[in-house]
Amino acid sequence: MPGPTLTFGFILATLLGSLFHLILGGDVRRLAAFLVAGWVGFGIGHLLGVNLGIDVLSIGSLRTVPAVFGAIVVLLLTHFMTASRRPAR
Numbered sequence: 001m002p003g004p005t006l007t008f009g010f011i012l013a014t015l016l017g018s019l020f021h022l023i024l025g026g027d028v029r030r031l032a033a034f035l036v037a038g039w040v041g042f043g044i045g046h047l048l049g050v051n052l053g054i055d056v057l058s059i060g061s062l063r064t065v066p067a068v069f070g071a072i073v074v075l076l077l078t079h080f081m082t083a084s085r086r087p088a089r
Contacts, residue, residue: 005062012064013042013071020075030082037078038071045070 002010017038021031048054049066056065 005060008059009042009046009062009067010039012068013038016042016068016071017075020079024079026082033078033082034075037074041071041074042067043070044074 014035017035018031020038021034026034046063046067048070049063052066054063054066056063058064
């Protein structure tokens, strides 16, 4: 059974990905991409926070600020990679 830190991190990353989809819109595939990007970015940000010793607003052992920042960066990258580009007429 996953611990409370992992569960809270998963919920927060899911919330970030779904909020990003709510603001920017898109279809179901884009929602799935934003959710996965939120999870991956959150994990990468947390690990970078642990390795770099960033301890701002940590909740238990979860490095919240670097994790949220990592999720936002990866979500922005995903948005730019999945945005439909229409040719100018």
